[in-house]
Amino acid sequence: MNTFELITKLLAATLAMGTGLTYATLGEVFAEKSGILNLGLEGTMLIGALSGFAMAFHTGSLVLGIIFAMFAGGFFSLMHAFLTITLRSNQVVTGLAITMFGTGLANFLGKRVGPVSNNLNLVGVNLSSKFENIQIPALHKIPIIGAFFDVSILTYLLYLLLPLSWFFMYKTKYGLTLRSVGEAPRTAAAMGINVNKTRYFYTVIGGFFAGVGGAALSLSFIPSWNDSMTGGIGWIAIALVIFSAWNPGRVAIGTLIFGGITSLQFFLQASGFKMVIPVQFLAIAPYFITILTLIFMTIRSLNRQGSFASPSALGTPFAIDEK
Amino acid sequence: MRFRIEKRNEKSKKMQILIPLYSLLISAILGGFVLILSNANPIDTYIAIFKGAFGSDTKIQYTLVKMIPLLMCGLAVGIAFRLRFWNIGAEGQYVMGVIGITWVMQFWTWLPGVLLLPVGLLMAIIFGGFWGGIPGALKAQWRVDETLTTLMMNYIAIGIAEFLYISAWKAPKNNMGTVTFPEIAWIDRFWGKVHYGIFIVLILVVVLYYILYKTRWGFELNMIGKNSEAARCQGVSIKRNIIIAMIVSGGIAGLAGGIDSAAVTHSLTKGVNSGYGFTGIIVAWMSGLNPFISIIVALFLAALHTGSDALQITMRLPSAMGEVLQGLILLPLLAGSIFIDHRIIFTRAKRDK
Numbered sequence: 001m002n003t004f005e006l007i008t009k010l011l012a013a014t015l016a017m018g019t020g021l022t023y024a025t026l027g028e029v030f031a032e033k034s035g036i037l038n039l040g041l042e043g044t045m046l047i048g049a050l051s052g053f054a055m056a057f058h059t060g061s062l063v064l065g066i067i068f069a070m071f072a073g074g075f076f077s078l079m080h081a082f083l084t085i086t087l088r089s090n091q092v093v094t095g096l097a098i099t100m101f102g103t104g105l106a107n108f109l110g111k112r113v114g115p116v117s118n119n120l121n122l123v124g125v126n127l128s129s130k131f132e133n134i135q136i137p138a139l140h141k142i143p144i145i146g147a148f149f150d151v152s153i154l155t156y157l158l159y160l161l162l163p164l165s166w167f168f169m170y171k172t173k174y175g176l177t178l179r180s181v182g183e184a185p186r187t188a189a190a191m192g193i194n195v196n197k198t199r200y201f202y203t204v205i206g207g208f209f210a211g212v213g214g215a216a217l218s219l220s221f222i223p224s225w226n227d228s229m230t231g232g233i234g235w236i237a238i239a240l241v242i243f244s245a246w247n248p249g250r251v252a253i254g255t256l257i258f259g260g261i262t263s264l265q266f267f268l269q270a271s272g273f274k275m276v277i278p279v280q281f282l283a284i285a286p287y288f289i290t291i292l293t294l295i296f297m298t299i300r301s302l303n304r305q306g307s308f309a310s311p312s313a314l315g316t317p318f319a320i321d322e323k
Numbered sequence: 324m325r326f327r328i329e330k331r332n333e334k335s336k337k338m339q340i341l342i343p344l345y346s347l348l349i350s351a352i353l354g355g356f357v358l359i360l361s362n363a364n365p366i367d368t369y370i371a372i373f374k375g376a377f378g379s380d381t382k383i384q385y386t387l388v389k390m391i392p393l394l395m396c397g398l399a400v401g402i403a404f405r406l407r408f409w410n411i412g413a414e415g416q417y418v419m420g421v422i423g424i425t426w427v428m429q430f431w432t433w434l435p436g437v438l439l440l441p442v443g444l445l446m447a448i449i450f451g452g453f454w455g456g457i458p459g460a461l462k463a464q465w466r467v468d469e470t471l472t473t474l475m476m477n478y479i480a481i482g483i484a485e486f487l488y489i490s491a492w493k494a495p496k497n498n499m500g501t502v503t504f505p506e507i508a509w510i511d512r513f514w515g516k517v518h519y520g521i522f523i524v525l526i527l528v529v530v531l532y533y534i535l536y537k538t539r540w541g542f543e544l545n546m547i548g549k550n551s552e553a554a555r556c557q558g559v560s561i562k563r564n565i566i567i568a569m570i571v572s573g574g575i576a577g578l579a580g581g582i583d584s585a586a587v588t589h590s591l592t593k594g595v596n597s598g599y600g601f602t603g604i605i606v607a608w609m610s611g612l613n614p615f616i617s618i619i620v621a622l623f624l625a626a627l628h629t630g631s632d633a634l635q636i637t638m639r640l641p642s643a644m645g646e647v648l649q650g651l652i653l654l655p656l657l658a659g660s661i662f663i664d665h666r667i668i669f670t671r672a673k674r675d676k
Contacts, residue, residue, distance in 0.1 A: 037470070039411075079654070088328075088665075089657040092409045092470050093608050096601065097657060101650025105357070107643035112361040227643075235478065242471060278490060284482030287475040298467045310468070319328070 004143040010260065010267060011147040018259030019155045020045070020216035020230075024237035025244070025251050026158075026165055027209025031077070033169065033246060034202040035182040035313040039095025040080050041210055042234025043102020048073040048214025050106040053225045054113050056127055066154075066215050073211020074204050076102055081203040085196050088317040099234070107227045122225040131220035152220050154212075158252075165248035178202060182311030185318040195318045210234070236262075239290035245297065246310060258286045326669045334664050342659035343609060350651035357647060363640055372645075375633025376626035384515040386622070386629045388587065391520050392417070394621035395579035396603025398524075398531055401612045403455075403572040405535070405544045407551075408565060412458060412473030413576040414600025415480035416451040420577025421584045422484055423450030425591040428504040429492060439508035444581045451577015452570040454480060459569025463562035481596045488591050500592030510586035518586040527575070528614045535614070544568060576600060605653055624649065 024045055031038045038044075051072035056065030080098050083089045114122035134156070136149040169175040180188040181198045189195050217233070218225055240258055244250035265282040297310075355365035376386045396413045403410035423446040427439065434442060454476060461467040487501070494502040512518045535541035546554040547561055555561060579599065584591065602624055610616035631645025 039470075039474075083654065083657050087658050087661045089660055090608075092411060093604065093653070094657050096411065096604060097650055097653035100601070100605075100646060101654060104643050104646025104648075104650050108357070108641050108647050109361070111641040111643070232478065235474065238471070239475060278486050280482045280486035280489065283485075284479045287478045287482075291472055291475050291479075294471055295461060295465065295467050298465050302465060315470070 008144050008147050010263060011144060012150065013263035013267060014256060014259040015147060015151050015155055016221050017263050018255040019152070019158065020213040020221060021233050021237055021240065021259055022158055022162070022251060022255045023154075023213030023216060024210045024234060025240040025255070026161065026248055027206035027213070028237055028241045029165075029206075029244070029246055029248055029251065030178070030202045030209070031206030032241060032314055033178055033182045033311055034199045035185060035311055035316065035318070036081065036084060036199050036203045036206075037091045037095065037315045038077060038080050038098075038203060038206055039092060039238065040076060040098025040102060041095075041237055042230060042232065043099035043106070044073050044076040044207055044210040045214035045217075045230045045234045045237075046106040046228065047076055047102045048211030049218040049229055050110055050122075050214075050225060051211070052215025053127070053218040054109075054122060056219055057115075057122065057125060060128055062127075062129060062131060062219055065219055066212060069211040069215035070208045071211070073209070073214065074207040077203050077207025077210065078200075080207075081200045084317065085199050085203070088319065091315050091317075103228060110225055110227065123227065125225075127219070127223055130223040131216075154216050154220055162248060162252050169248060179311070182313055185313050189318075199318075210237075213237070236286055239286055242290050242297075242310075243286075243293050245293075257289075261285050326667050328661065328665050329668055331664050331666055335662070335666075338659075338663045339611060342662060343656060346652060346656040346659055349655040350648060353651050353655075354644075354648045358640075358644075361640075363638060368634065368638055368640065368644070371634055371637045372627065372630030372648075374630075375637065376630035378633075381515060382629060382633075384517050386626050387517050387521060389625035389628055390621050391518075391524050391586075392579045392583045392597075392599040393602055393606055393625050394524050394617055395527065395582070396576055396599045397606025397610065397617045397621055398527060398614055399572045399575035399579065400600075400603045401607035401610070401614070401617065402531070402535075402544070402568055402575070404607055404612055405548045406565060406568050407548045408459070408462065408569065409470045410455065410458070410473050410569065410572055411470060411604060412455065412476050412600070413572075413603045414596060414598070415473070415477035416454045416573040416576035417580040417600045418477075418480040418484050418595055419454040419573075420447035420451040420580030421591050421595050422480075422487060423447040423577060424581040424584055425487070425492065425501055425504075426450075428508060429501060436505065436507040439505060440510065440585060443504075443508060443585065444578060447577045447581025448574040449577070451580065452574035455573015455576065456566060456570040459566045459573075462569075463565045477596075477600070484591060484595050488593065488595070492591065494590075501590045504585065504589045508585065509589060510582065512586075520582040520586050523578075523582060525618075528618060532614045540564075576603070602649070605649065608653070609656060 024041055028038060028041055048069040052065040052069030055068040056062050076098060080094060083094045084091045110122045112120050114120045114125060118125055131152040131154055133150050133152055139149040140146045169178065177193055177198060181193060181195050185195045214230060217229060222229060236258055240251065240254045244254045261282055265279050269279055351369065358365040358368050375382060377383055396417060400410055400413050424443040427443040427446045431442065458469050458472040458476060461472055462469045489499050492501045493499060510518045510520050535544065543554065543559045543564055546557065546559060547564055551561055606617055606621045606624060609620045627645050627649055631642050634640040634644055635642045
């Protein structure tokens, strides 16, 4: 295998793995921009992975699977929104509770909603089809870049969603509303914006994305169901939001780096390649990079007295009559 | 009917007691729905969980052994939460504690045998305290968000532990895992599986209660948590307190790891990230940060864990039901917490002005 082929293969693996990660990250960017930190992402993704797979398995329709996963994810985020926005509960603890509940429920149901022939277990059953890669004629043959044109429909959709999200957030009136609610809720309310309604809306949107992200794993990347199959991708997504400085335009760069590191790790393990760096250090690299990024961004904003990249009101509830 | 939410003048004591009880009831009902939908009888299942946790001497012993690290992590997290410092890194601090004690057990062999355990536990505290101190210092010095740093540092600690037990410190004979600690350095058992660590944790509860409620430092922590501006005006150093509180918090989580590995696992191996640190957050939250109430909560959650493990055999239900119930208990509790310092006022729908 020459170097070009190797890099192309690695890139293809990165895109396949990174698709679910990118959906989840993009969704979390929307939620956090509105001021809601949703640490329930890992559990929400797992619920998406399970409901998508179960639906697709029983109906035979991948599209139904994705749609169902989307709404399941949306429902879990709605719980988070209700608790943190209406009932003003602590966002950190609520998010963790959602992750614990979601993980438990998905793992529990995974052993209860499968086919009778397999003891109601979804572990070990196969789908009749999965989201296959679609090759774009001619383009997919270009070395390296060709990998971008030999991916599943879910990944192609991201090529549209990422720039659209950036445009929506920074160039439209709605995007301005979203950002103002996360940056200065009091001012936004004074301008006549319904802060809590806006936050509800974008938190649920975030859940839609997380659900699809989970289903991208169970219907395309791995095509199967396994206990806790998201394996921490939800937490990497939280890290990725910071790394991309809450900007949808930068999410793709983060996915390529973080997803690249992760698939490199699998790749090296599978090939039995003797490494200078232990595999485990590759696994922790995304978290390490994120902490460094966070420190760097915070210090920079302190020195310049300018605004920090993170939404100022992130994590704080809003009530018009209270300070 | 419309309603609005209004702030109470002071926290409602009645609600502080009622809400956890209601939450328990609501979670049992919601969990019952999940069980009915999956063709299981909820009452039978709850009885099976109870029997699985307290049904025999061995089962009680398992539950108590599980309670020890849970309670310690709950206490650890609680100290940081007092300052409104959201330390969700107890999991990583626990793992660092295990790494610390393993380091002593494996490489400090020149120590006299009787000193191995105390030095090892001290190293567990130092490692955990160091891991907690970093996000504390970052927050104090540059106001780096602690939720995100502590969360990320969990996975870094787990990664380091994996590297150690899979390659660097792997025992030559094993597939993974370090060599077993020398027997002289184990924490002894006095009743079946129950080891002396339980006394360490109970003493810690009393000491912490005294420090948090009766000393000047405890008073300062409370003041910072309630109103950091007022604390600053009173001349309380917020920076210093954050760093100290996080070193103490991490140190206790590290000690939890040290005790559990010296008494139960006797090595650093797969499963070191057992989730005690994350469950500790629930312990702290449900107990309202009170060390004595933490004992009850930790015992309850430990029972839920051991009880659910038994479900697989007795009820042929996936043991994940325990996690479901654990999450279900927390959700109504969080939902209810607003009523401690708020009240709902119902008003008639507005008529024409």
